Each structure stands twice: as C-alpha cells, then as structure tokens.
Amino acid sequence: MKKYDLIVIGAGPGGYEAAAHAAKNGLKTLLIEKQHLGGACLNNGCIPVKTLLGSVHFLQQIKKANLLNIKVENPMLDFSGLLDRKDRLIKRLQKGIEILLKDSGVETLIAAVTLKPDKIVETIDDSQQYTAENIILATGSAPGTLPGIQPDGQWLVDNIQLLQNKTIPASLSIIGAGVIGLEFADIYSRLGCKVTLLDVIPELLPAEDREAVALLQKSLERAGCAFLLNSKIEKIENKTIYLQGGQTISAELCLLAAGRKACTDYIQAPAVQKTPKGYVQANENLQTSVSGIYAIGDCNGLALYAHAATHQGITVVDNILHPELRRLPSGAEAMPRVLFTSPQIASVGKYTDNFKKIPLSLLGRAQAENQTEGFLKIFHDSTGAITGCVLATENADALIGEAVVLVNTKTKYSELKKMIHPHPSWAEIFSL
Structure with a gap:
C-alpha cells in the first residue's frame, strides 16, 4: 500500500489547486481523478458555458454596432465552429493544469476509486490501495434530477x-x-x-x-x-x-x-457522515466526521462555486501545514457570486434596508459606449460599514472584485467616497 502525506480525490478547481499548493509546500501528494483534469467546471460547466455566452453576447454587441457609428451587415454565428473552439479551449486548459501539477510535484492518478474505512483509497479496476494521514474529498457535483424525470440523452x-x-x-x-x-x-x-x-x-x-x-x-x-x-x-x-x-x-x-447533486457514491466509509441532502458533512474547518478527512467544494454543499472550492482547498492545506493557525474559510457572506447572463448580476455580502443606488447612466464611460442599462447598489449597516453590493450590468464580473474587498474590510461608505477612481472608467461607479 502506497502512503502519502495527502491524498486529494477530485481534480476540479478545488482539488488540483489544493494538491499543487500542498506539494509546493513539501507534502507528498497524490491527486486522483476518475475522468478529466479540471472537473465539471472546466469540462462541462463554467468554462464551456462562458465560452458560448461570450460569443453570443459579442454577437449582440455587433448587431448594435450602428449605435456606435459602425456599419455591419448580417453578422452570423457559426455555432458548430463555436462548439469546436470550446472543445479546443478545454483541451488547452487541461494541458495547463497538467503542467501545473507536474511542476508542483504532484503525483496524478486517473482512476475511479472508493474511499474505505481507515483512510484507505482503493482503485475500482485493479484494487490498488493508497493511504494518507490527510485526505481531501473534492469530488464536486453532477446534474440534478427530479422524481420521475430523468434525462434520456435525446429529447x-x-x-x-x-x-x-x-x-x-x-x-x-x-x-x-x-x-x-x-x-x-x-x-x-x-x-x-x-x-x-x-x-x-x-x-x-x-x-x-x-x-x-x-x-x-x-x-x-x-x-x-x-x-x-x-x-x-x-x-x-x-x-x-x-x-x-x-x-x-x-x-x-x-x-x-x-440544480446539482453531490458526487459521493464512492464513499464506502460509514464513519464519513452525510447531510440529509446527500452532501458530505463538514464542520467550520471543513473537516468531516472523521479526523484528517476534509470535504471541499460542491460535495460539502456550503457554497457551490468554483472559486469557493479553490478557497476552501487552500485553507484546508494551510491548516494541515500549520495546525496552530486554525484558519477558517470565508463564509457565504464574503463569497462573490456572478450570473453571466445579459445583463450580468454580481453580488457579495448581505443586503440591508440602508443602501445607495447608482444608475449606470451616470457614468460618462457608459454613455460613450451606449451601455447605460444597469446599476450598482451599495448596502451598509447603521454605522456606515459596507455589508454588501449588487451590480446589474454587462460587465459586473469585472467590477465585483472591488466590492468583495469593501465587504471583507468592512469599509465605511464615507471612506469609499474619498477613494480615487480613474475617469472615465467603469470602476468610477463606486465613487459616484
């Protein structure tokens, strides 16, 4: 039986980032993935969907080009070509992850496994066994179903x-x-x-x-x-x-x-408890009911975002490396979320009854580019500390980062007004 300092099961954003971070810091690390590096996010979620959205939204902008004094006749989307580009992009990013893991010193195994009692991980095909003092479960989620409604793959x-x-x-x-x-x-x-x-x-x-x-x-x-x-x-x-x-x-x-359902069928260790909804139960330190086994990302059900999985994975590894620190992962209130539609909706933190709404139409940049639909809302508590923000604009994802900092640092709204933003820029909306 091969022994490691850390075994990570699942090579999505949380798993591969955690494995690379651990190996770079001296832990003998094994990363196990049953299908493709990158997990659902890269292969059939975030990246491919945003690739399609990016082209579709760009096409919409081209169709409005006359508003910016540009003449374009009959723009069309090559949908089949777009899907081919999506597939090429996935392969390129998979290769990037492969290089990251190799350069970090992570040992990678592509195999379906089961988690057995006593921290034993066993391959299904050939019953090879691996163990480690610490194990991170990062197996993500899969498309959900409804009672009596199952996809047939055709209609x-x-x-x-x-x-x-x-x-x-x-x-x-x-x-x-x-x-x-x-x-x-x-x-x-x-x-x-x-x-x-x-x-x-x-x-x-x-x-x-x-x-x-x-x-x-x-x-x-x-x-x-x-x-x-x-x-x-x-x-x-x-x-x-x-x-x-x-x-x-x-x-x-x-x-x-x-919705989504947690991928936990591989767990054959009864001591690793699950929630009533099937997620792996994890405490505030992301540790499961078994000491030394942790759950991050979608499989714990705490925050179903790729960036949440990465943050949780890095936090767990830091606590393994430095147990005296007992660093806690950021909670849901500080976790940004973005809906990549048109317009996008990006938000972070808590909404209160106290807020300032800034219409996008007040921005000179928005007027210049004829994108005036949307707004920013900044929420604050009775002391003036910023508790949350929501953006409804075409480029909300590029602006929400500043809001995350404001919420995490509990910046006072009065202090935000003193901060200088370049003119004319989209970020200037925070200083209006």
Whole structure:
C-alpha cells in the first residue's frame, strides 16, 4: 500500500489547486481523478458555458454596432465552429493544469476509486490501495434530477448533453430557472430559439436583489424567452410537458436544469457522515466526521462555486501545514457570486434596508459606449460599514472584485467616497 502525506480525490478547481499548493509546500501528494483534469467546471460547466455566452453576447454587441457609428451587415454565428473552439479551449486548459501539477510535484492518478474505512483509497479496476494521514474529498457535483424525470440523452437532456448538441433547436423548454437554466436560456433565446423557462418557484432567483432580477427578466423576455413560474409538472409524455392546471408545453428539445447533486457514491466509509441532502458533512474547518478527512467544494454543499472550492482547498492545506493557525474559510457572506447572463448580476455580502443606488447612466464611460442599462447598489449597516453590493450590468464580473474587498474590510461608505477612481472608467461607479 502506497502512503502519502495527502491524498486529494477530485481534480476540479478545488482539488488540483489544493494538491499543487500542498506539494509546493513539501507534502507528498497524490491527486486522483476518475475522468478529466479540471472537473465539471472546466469540462462541462463554467468554462464551456462562458465560452458560448461570450460569443453570443459579442454577437449582440455587433448587431448594435450602428449605435456606435459602425456599419455591419448580417453578422452570423457559426455555432458548430463555436462548439469546436470550446472543445479546443478545454483541451488547452487541461494541458495547463497538467503542467501545473507536474511542476508542483504532484503525483496524478486517473482512476475511479472508493474511499474505505481507515483512510484507505482503493482503485475500482485493479484494487490498488493508497493511504494518507490527510485526505481531501473534492469530488464536486453532477446534474440534478427530479422524481420521475430523468434525462434520456435525446429529447430530454442535462447541461452536459446540451453542450454537445451541434445545432440550435427551433424551440427549447428548460425545467429549472436557477443559474444553469438562466444562462442556457440567455444563450439560446439570443440565437433565435424560442425558449420557455419553467419552475415551481413563484419568483425568479429569490435570494437576489429584486430590482436586478427584474432587469434580467425583462432583458430575456425581450430576447423572446417566456417564463412560467409557480408551475408544477404533472407528467412528461411524447415530448410534451403537462402542467397542473391543464397547460402543455411542446418543444424540439428540453433541458433539465434541476440544480446539482453531490458526487459521493464512492464513499464506502460509514464513519464519513452525510447531510440529509446527500452532501458530505463538514464542520467550520471543513473537516468531516472523521479526523484528517476534509470535504471541499460542491460535495460539502456550503457554497457551490468554483472559486469557493479553490478557497476552501487552500485553507484546508494551510491548516494541515500549520495546525496552530486554525484558519477558517470565508463564509457565504464574503463569497462573490456572478450570473453571466445579459445583463450580468454580481453580488457579495448581505443586503440591508440602508443602501445607495447608482444608475449606470451616470457614468460618462457608459454613455460613450451606449451601455447605460444597469446599476450598482451599495448596502451598509447603521454605522456606515459596507455589508454588501449588487451590480446589474454587462460587465459586473469585472467590477465585483472591488466590492468583495469593501465587504471583507468592512469599509465605511464615507471612506469609499474619498477613494480615487480613474475617469472615465467603469470602476468610477463606486465613487459616484
């Protein structure tokens, strides 16, 4: 049995970054991945979806070029070519991760494994066993399903299968109006596909700022997307969705975007406890119910973002290297989140009743580039300390970083007004 200082199971953003950080700091580290380096984020999530969104949004800007005195006739998107570029990008980034791991001194194993009692990790194919004093579970999540509703890979597909579809359907039904459903609705509706987005929830993105959500919904409706919220599915039959109340929805293709489920089936160690929803139970230090076994990223269910997984992985490794520090990972309040639609919605921290709203139209830069739809809201507590921010703009992802710093440092709103921002820039919105 091979022994290591650290075994990391899962090579997504949390896993491979944690492994590289550990090896660079002297830990003999084994990284195990059952499929492809990069995990769901690189191979069938964040990166491929944002590749599609980037091209689609750029096409929309080209179609508005006349507003900036540029004449462009009949711009078109080569969708099949876009998917090919997406695949090339994935391979290039996989190679980059491979080089990072090699240069860091990480030993990598591509194999399906099970986690057994006593910190034993065993390969399924040939029963090779590995062990370590510390193990990090970074196995992420997979597309969720609904009772009685399972993708067939043909008409009813999940997001992974849809990313392999080389043509744009004439119509698309999307079950689930969360982040995944909304981003795919944004892509396909702006390419001329008739999109119907349905969900059992009564309102869109209930945890987000209502004004920002309303702006996004109007934008998608202008693109031709229809919303059927507070809708319950009675059955699906012959490529038709039957809703309670008698309404039916038919489409050429249907996407099931019913959230995510943790990948934990490989755990055969009963002492590693799970939550009622199937996530690996982890405490404030991200340690599981077994000392020396940690859970990071989607599999612990605390914050389903790639950057959260990376942050958690680095934190766990730092605590293994320096147990006297007992560094705690940042909580959900300091974790930025971005919806990469048009407009984007980016937010961080807590919303309060005290806030300042700055319309994008006040920016000279926004007026110059004819992108005036959107706003920034800065929330603060009774002392004036900034508690949260929300941006609803086309480039919110590029601006939310400053908001993260403001929230984490509890900067006073009065102090923010004294900070100098370049003119004319998008970041100037923070000083208006």
